[in-house]
Amino acid sequence: MDINSPLVERFFRYVKIDTRSDDESSTHPSTAKQRDLTKLLSEELIELGLTVDYDMEHCYIYAYLPSNDPAKALEDIGFIAHVDTSPAVSGENVKPYIIKSYDGHDELLNPKDFPELNNHLGEDLIRTDGTTLLGADDKAGIAEIMEMLSYFRNNPDVKHRGIAVAFTSDEETGNGTEFFDVARFHAKQAYTVDGGKFGVLEYECFNAAGATVEIQGRSVHTGSAKGIMINASRVANEFINLMPEDETPEATEGYEGFYYLDRIVSECDHARIEFLIRDHDLEKFEARKEFMKDAVFTINERYGMDLCKITIEDQYPNMIMYLKDHMDLVERAREAVKHAGGNPVSEPIRGGTDGAVLSSRGIPCPNLPTGGYNYHSRFEYASIPEMEKCLEMLVFLAQ
Numbered sequence: 001m002d003i004n005s006p007l008v009e010r011f012f013r014y015v016k017i018d019t020r021s022d023d024e025s026s027t028h029p030s031t032a033k034q035r036d037l038t039k040l041l042s043e044e045l046i047e048l049g050l051t052v053d054y055d056m057e058h059c060y061i062y063a064y065l066p067s068n069d070p071a072k073a074l075e076d077i078g079f080i081a082h083v084d085t086s087p088a089v090s091g092e093n094v095k096p097y098i099i100k101s102y103d104g105h106d107e108l109l110n111p112k113d114f115p116e117l118n119n120h121l122g123e124d125l126i127r128t129d130g131t132t133l134l135g136a137d138d139k140a141g142i143a144e145i146m147e148m149l150s151y152f153r154n155n156p157d158v159k160h161r162g163i164a165v166a167f168t169s170d171e172e173t174g175n176g177t178e179f180f181d182v183a184r185f186h187a188k189q190a191y192t193v194d195g196g197k198f199g200v201l202e203y204e205c206f207n208a209a210g211a212t213v214e215i216q217g218r219s220v221h222t223g224s225a226k227g228i229m230i231n232a233s234r235v236a237n238e239f240i241n242l243m244p245e246d247e248t249p250e251a252t253e254g255y256e257g258f259y260y261l262d263r264i265v266s267e268c269d270h271a272r273i274e275f276l277i278r279d280h281d282l283e284k285f286e287a288r289k290e291f292m293k294d295a296v297f298t299i300n301e302r303y304g305m306d307l308c309k310i311t312i313e314d315q316y317p318n319m320i321m322y323l324k325d326h327m328d329l330v331e332r333a334r335e336a337v338k339h340a341g342g343n344p345v346s347e348p349i350r351g352g353t354d355g356a357v358l359s360s361r362g363i364p365c366p367n368l369p370t371g372g373y374n375y376h377s378r379f380e381y382a383s384i385p386e387m388e389k390c391l392e393m394l395v396f397l398a399q
């Protein structure tokens with residue numbers, strides 16, 4: 001592997017542009033600086049021969065490269081990545097640094113802290129200087145998509161499908177698809193290129209809902225409270241005690257769902273408890289909602305009045321519901337991983353992806369790896385050989 005590979009050069013160019021999003025902001029994009037990257041990408045896409053439809057207001061790019069196969073036997077395929085980096089860690093003045101032939105000894109990346117590193121001995125890795133994140137999430141994905149396009153540009157004899165590309169903003173604040181215009185995106189099926197370890201394909205995520213429990217207490221002077229006061233804080237505590245203790249994020253893994261107690265705001269007169277409900281299985285997911293409604297009923301019975309109310313709002317669906325009729329997409333991705341010398345594995349996402357929302361809007365969208373690790377952290381790194389394999393995978397999928 002040549003360290004001065006075009007892919008790595010490209011990746012360095014993108015990570016040096018600060019695109020940190022801001023979850024406190026009420027605008028979209030949440031930070032104007034995300035446009036610094038979309039502007040550059042629009043120009044580069046045009047140079048690569050794509051038609052570019054740039055929604056500057058919302059900071060989205062939709063680009064398209066028609067198929068060069070006169071038979072046009074294959075359907076268009078899409079690739080999607082996001083330009084923003086996590087609000088959690090600074091993305092300013094990122095100084096990517098290459099560790100040549102990683103031997104387990106590095107001031108920042110220690111296999112004791114991050115056992116995954118044992119799988120990367122001997123590889124060339126890219127890390128930060130320890131003060132910022134790297135931005136492999138998701139600029140590794142962007143660089144790989146762009147380099148795939150560059151490959152087809154430089155190898156006009158290689159036949160490819162029509163390729164639709166979208167770069168989105170504010171994925172990290174949960175608003176990545178808010179203004180995504182399906183009609184402006186050329187493909188009817190796509191991949192998000194926003195995963196981690198090479199070989200891992202993601203096409204199942206949680207079903208997600210948020211539940212808010214409101215408790216109306218009765219506040220009176222403590223001196224004359226006997227038999228009159230209803231302390232909403234204490235009722236909130238009772239309610240929480242009705243929830244299963246071992247069905248929490250910290251006690252579950254794999255396909256196990258949970259209730260996450262996200263926030264309690266309470267005083268004697270009124271309390272509000274916010275939960276997140278998560279489950280891969282739709283039936284269990286619905287049962288969790290019913291369980292919470294039953295708990296509300298139990299509390300109201302106990303007090304003989306309707307002092308407790310619940311509202312539940314769905315957040316995102318498990319994408320498998322929409323993908324199960326498009327498993328050829330996943331099958332192709334498995335082939336692509338093997339073609340690039342890897343071993344395809346699927347892992348259920350314990351969260352959601354933009355692909356989940358897009359799948360529900362009619363663009364089935366599994367998630368592909370990028371070769372990045374330790375996302376949203378100063379210890380973020382990327383494996384150069386894995387990035388190269390991810391690039392090979394994309395080239396395969398576009399053919």
Ligand SMILES: [Zn+2]
Binds near residue numbers: 137
């Ligand atoms: Zn991401």
